[in-house]
Amino acid sequence: MTTKLFGAKVPRVEDQRFLRGQGRYVDDLLHDDPRLLHAAVLRSPHAHARIVDIDVSDVLDLDGVLAVWTWEDLTGPMAEPLPLLIPHPALTEGRTQYALAKDEVNYVGEAIAFVVAVDRYVAEDAVSRIRVDYEYLQPVVGIAAARAATRLVHDDVPGNVGARMEQENGDARAAIAAAPHTLHLELDVERSACTPMEGRGTVARWDPDTSRLTVWSSTQTSTGVRGCVAAKLGLDLAKVDVITPDVGGGFGVKVVHPWPEELLVPLAAMTLGRPVKFTEDRREHFISSAHERAQQHVVDVGFDDDGRVLGLNVEFWHDHGAYTPYGLIVPIITSTQLLGPYKPQNYRVVFESLYTNTVIVTPYRGAGRPQGCFVMERTMDAIAAYLGKDRTEVRSTNFIQPDEFPYEHGLVFQDGRELTYDSGDYPASLAKLKELVGWDEFEDLRAEMAAQGRRVGIGLACYVEGTGVGPYEGAHVHVETSGKVKVATGLTTQGQGHQTAFAQIVADTLGVRFEDVEITTGDTRKMPYAVGTFASRAAVMSGSAIHLAALRAREKALRIAAEALEASEDDLDIVDGVVSVRGTDATIDLGTVAVLSNPLRYAFDEASKAATQFTVGDPGKPPVAEDDEPGLEGKDFYSPPRSTFANGMHAVIVETDPETAEITILKYAVVHDCGHLINPMIVEGQIHGGVAQGVGGALYERMVYDDSGQLLNASFMDFLMPYVTEVPTSIDIDHLETPSPLNPLGIKGAGEAGVIPSAAVFAAAIEDAEGFPITAMPISPSELFALRLEHADDTHATALGS
Amino acid sequence: MKPAPFAYLRPSTLEEALAALAGEQGAKVLAGGQSLVPLLSMRLAAPSMLVDINALPGLGDVTCDASGVRVGALARHAEVLASVAAAEVQPLLAMALSHVAHPTIRNRGTTVGSLVHADAAAEMPMVLQLLGGSVDVASVRGRRTIPAAELFAGPLESTLAHDEIAVEASFPALPAGAGVAFQEIARRHGDYALVGVAALVETDGDDVTRVRLGFVSVSDVPVVVDVTDAVRDPAGDPAARALAELEPADDIHATAAYRAHLVKVLVPKVLAAATDHARQGKDA
Numbered sequence A: 001m002t003t004k005l006f007g008a009k010v011p012r013v014e015d016q017r018f019l020r021g022q023g024r025y026v027d028d029l030l031h032d033d034p035r036l037l038h039a040a041v042l043r044s045p046h047a048h049a050r051i052v053d054i055d056v057s058d059v060l061d062l063d064g065v066l067a068v069w070t071w072e073d074l075t076g077p078m079a080e081p082l083p084l085l086i087p088h089p090a091l092t093e094g095r096t097q098y099a100l101a102k103d104e105v106n107y108v109g110e111a112i113a114f115v116v117a118v119d120r121y122v123a124e125d126a127v128s129r130i131r132v133d134y135e136y137l138q139p140v141v142g143i144a145a146a147r148a149a150t151r152l153v154h155d156d157v158p159g160n161v162g163a164r165m166e167q168e169n170g171d172a173r174a175a176i177a178a179a180p181h182t183l184h185l186e187l188d189v190e191r192s193a194c195t196p197m198e199g200r201g202t203v204a205r206w207d208p209d210t211s212r213l214t215v216w217s218s219t220q221t222s223t224g225v226r227g228c229v230a231a232k233l234g235l236d237l238a239k240v241d242v243i244t245p246d247v248g249g250g251f252g253v254k255v256v257h258p259w260p261e262e263l264l265v266p267l268a269a270m271t272l273g274r275p276v277k278f279t280e281d282r283r284e285h286f287i288s289s290a291h292e293r294a295q296q297h298v299v300d301v302g303f304d305d306d307g308r309v310l311g312l313n314v315e316f317w318h319d320h321g322a323y324t325p326y327g328l329i330v331p332i333i334t335s336t337q338l339l340g341p342y343k344p345q346n347y348r349v350v351f352e353s354l355y356t357n358t359v360i361v362t363p364y365r366g367a368g369r370p371q372g373c374f375v376m377e378r379t380m381d382a383i384a385a386y387l388g389k390d391r392t393e394v395r396s397t398n399f400i401q402p403d404e405f406p407y408e409h410g411l412v413f414q415d416g417r418e419l420t421y422d423s424g425d426y427p428a429s430l431a432k433l434k435e436l437v438g439w440d441e442f443e444d445l446r447a448e449m450a451a452q453g454r455r456v457g458i459g460l461a462c463y464v465e466g467t468g469v470g471p472y473e474g475a476h477v478h479v480e481t482s483g484k485v486k487v488a489t490g491l492t493t494q495g496q497g498h499q500t501a502f503a504q505i506v507a508d509t510l511g512v513r514f515e516d517v518e519i520t521t522g523d524t525r526k527m528p529y530a531v532g533t534f535a536s537r538a539a540v541m542s543g544s545a546i547h548l549a550a551l552r553a554r555e556k557a558l559r560i561a562a563e564a565l566e567a568s569e570d571d572l573d574i575v576d577g578v579v580s581v582r583g584t585d586a587t588i589d590l591g592t593v594a595v596l597s598n599p600l601r602y603a604f605d606e607a608s609k610a611a612t613q614f615t616v617g618d619p620g621k622p623p624v625a626e627d628d629e630p631g632l633e634g635k636d637f638y639s640p641p642r643s644t645f646a647n648g649m650h651a652v653i654v655e656t657d658p659e660t661a662e663i664t665i666l667k668y669a670v671v672h673d674c675g676h677l678i679n680p681m682i683v684e685g686q687i688h689g690g691v692a693q694g695v696g697g698a699l700y701e702r703m704v705y706d707d708s709g710q711l712l713n714a715s716f717m718d719f720l721m722p723y724v725t726e727v728p729t730s731i732d733i734d735h736l737e738t739p740s741p742l743n744p745l746g747i748k749g750a751g752e753a754g755v756i757p758s759a760a761v762f763a764a765a766i767e768d769a770e771g772f773p774i775t776a777m778p779i780s781p782s783e784l785f786a787l788r789l790e791h792a793d794d795t796h797a798t799a800l801g802s
Numbered sequence B: 001m002k003p004a005p006f007a008y009l010r011p012s013t014l015e016e017a018l019a020a021l022a023g024e025q026g027a028k029v030l031a032g033g034q035s036l037v038p039l040l041s042m043r044l045a046a047p048s049m050l051v052d053i054n055a056l057p058g059l060g061d062v063t064c065d066a067s068g069v070r071v072g073a074l075a076r077h078a079e080v081l082a083s084v085a086a087a088e089v090q091p092l093l094a095m096a097l098s099h100v101a102h103p104t105i106r107n108r109g110t111t112v113g114s115l116v117h118a119d120a121a122a123e124m125p126m127v128l129q130l131l132g133g134s135v136d137v138a139s140v141r142g143r144r145t146i147p148a149a150e151l152f153a154g155p156l157e158s159t160l161a162h163d164e165i166a167v168e169a170s171f172p173a174l175p176a177g178a179g180v181a182f183q184e185i186a187r188r189h190g191d192y193a194l195v196g197v198a199a200l201v202e203t204d205g206d207d208v209t210r211v212r213l214g215f216v217s218v219s220d221v222p223v224v225v226d227v228t229d230a231v232r233d234p235a236g237d238p239a240a241r242a243l244a245e246l247e248p249a250d251d252i253h254a255t256a257a258y259r260a261h262l263v264k265v266l267v268p269k270v271l272a273a274a275t276d277h278a279r280q281g282k283d284a
């Protein structure tokens, strides 16, 4: 009997390739093809301007330039605005950009012209020859300017308000008015971005012999790219294949589609009859992909003497940049996921989503949850400070209890479904976290450090994360006559370890050796129906679909094997790819079963020869029975009723230097509950990465725009992504496994979790060390120094609210 | 981003390199490329020709004697940092170099290149200035020595003529009875400092005879301030004395006020450390 692989720390099969530099990314493709052409894009240098004239007359004179496009050269659907992917009734003023700017540019970096040349050097030389006359318009930069609305981003969007949305459960304002205690908080989060190691990239090849277009894109959704390329270029879907090769990180930004280049590259490949490549460079990634996080929040909360929240009213303003291709997903998630593990008796939330002349905003790992968590956890800390209670006690008072699941919040979630938590055990998670970080012993540490002139603080933050959003994901499992198992699922992979985790599921469900399973992701030729990899959904959605598909293959294998071995299906086991009759020595290899499943049996290989000893099928019936298909395959889709809700709690101990205001992490602890763990090592890797990214978001990274809308730190020299030296050397992790009742494997998503509580947990710890409120994140030593000066006269400034 | 077109020359003699520079007004020297290549890629610089000096003979040495450390134009930061002899003759070199960028960049970037690049946020120009070193330069017109005090013309601007190659830098040895120290605060390990301060303390017996401080990132050019009087005066404030000659500025990483504060935090620390260092040397 093989040991169960589900739940085991199986080493990642991907790592051999990745760590040896043998990954194949979009920029590696067609590298040696002498016909390959390269694209470069002229991008707006202004945040807001009208385009008076574009003069490309000098461009084609340059040796090696093949073509240049501006909006005027685009026809049909290509000349229309890009799609608004996720419309919402509240998004009354949705706007999207054109593939190439028409008449107006609305952010620095917006694509204006597209040049194709023999190499990227020449293409960039050509771009610098394009002359554009601009009529400069005043830009709107930042939430304050957007709200003031003395200037407009889009002339036809009054107040710069793209959407206003309100949800309420109970009567929050009345409950607050009647509450024994109230607090008012103003909480801000700044812009940051995904910044994956590999930027965007697309390669396209048109094959005139077969009239087919092949597109390789560094995307989080190959089926999405396929659909929009076909629609925009006026091709039958069947003529377009989209393949996602290795992807060097996505973190959300690559779920946006189509990017202008994702359409222009295939257009150029078809027009010029040669393959074309676009590889985004780092500066382009900063100024022309997507950002996230910037929101301003105002909180009013009413609570009783125990700290129990009686009413919570949150208003916030979301900066969505110049356009809204991804709809309202981010602010909707903030507005609903803000609630975390708590049950405020009455909750009202209202947000406005605002236009600014900056890069578009779309989901970045966590997708609005880090802001929501920041708001809720700062509120919990403020209540604790106000009442003089332990911060964990106030949280416990407000927790949804284990016997209250499924818990209905009376709100609508991002997927348009009711916000209903499926399972969790928050008191147990908190108990583990307190133990792990040493919460109850912290005052001893504080005193000990203080005696050495050192200043430390502790913070914690809790979150609940809706994961595995629908609508569906599918899988196809095929057992070849060699016994090898080929599995396809349509969503893409960006380095998460899907090849490993999915193969673990197949090995267990089907009863085959892990080494014999090969997983293909993100290839529309193999699986044309798929959604994509985002929202911590791959394990839940494709993992479940793969399990179901493997079950189907298993059923068929058992049916055929039973007939071949003249035994009952109930007496069969499948272990390591061999079907055996329990209690006998009769066996048949799965590869042989695969041969028997196909009435066309040329004896190509040993498996085929071995099959000759068995007879299956009724000679009186057609070779393929009416309700059967040739081949040993299983295909299935998984579509959940709603999201499954993972949760976690982080705690951090920081040291703040009394002189330099530098912030050092002394201990970082995570308790994580994503249901059953397929591979604890992969989950921990996801948490490590998320925590590192969260350290960046909380203490280092920000997007610094000046008043004219120029991004001042569009490089890794000035956008301070943390180095390995800035992230904690160890992260203490403990798991709780509260299975989800919504899917066959009891799993929940884990991809985004690590980053969600960072702003909240660091703010709490710094506040605890310093004794004055931290209401805006990220925070730098320079800012902490300024706060110290501001609060120098406070005596015991511990209460966060007013 | 890709550089604009340029001609590329990799001469194998200094004469050839100097002739090429003299003959091409828009030519630039390429050493380790750690500052120049990013500028080319972002098209912030577009020289008509690169004269790659990496194949020139005899420029890679780090030589030490009682008078000081001489660093050839092709000696990498990493090589200077690894030189035990250099660290003995002038300990400030290693103290500062360990803060220059990251190992991979130190493996290619040259110390002389850093001096010529003249970034006020870089450690080595300040070190040369504080120690009173110099740079030997060559051109088709001959050779000359530029003292540190005359090397730095402005932000990212040295006084080398466009056709001159810096062939060697000289860092004077630490005098007997003197001590040095260096500290900096950077946002991330290996980043350019928000503020860096070095101290050179000279003593005679128990007497502190001369104290100078060198500063990184608080002015447009490397600045050295003599704070001897402020140190010798029991009521003196060396940091305040120094700040009077510095121009800390706001940027996206820190305010001027925070930088000034860091100067006040770091100055006493490096003074104490350099004084200790001087005393240790004497005891040994």
Ligand SMILES: Cc1cc2nc3c(=O)[nH]c(=O)nc-3n(C[C@H](O)[C@H](O)[C@H](O)COP(=O)(O)OP(=O)(O)OC[C@H]3O[C@@H](n4cnc5c(N)ncnc54)[C@H](O)[C@@H]3O)c2cc1C
Pocket (backbone or CB within 6 Å): B028, B029, B030, B031, B032, B033, B034, B035, B036, B037, B053, B073, B099, B100, B101, B102, B105, B108, B109, B110, B111, B112, B113, B114, B115, B116, B117, B121, B122, B123, B124, B160, B164, B165, B166, B167, B190, B191, B192, B193
């Ligand atoms: C990520 C990163 C972080 C860094 N951090 C730091 C840091 O913390 N502190 C720091 O000091 N530096 C830092 N640097 C810069 C690094 O030290 C450079 O290597 C150094 O400044 C320049 O040396 P180079 O040999 O690479 O010069 P190059 O880049 O080749 O040249 C720089 C300039 O000097 C000229 N030049 C070079 N050598 C000569 C010569 N012999 N004669 C005449 N002209 C010459 C070139 O023409 C060019 O204008 C960093 C660099 C990077 C990429």
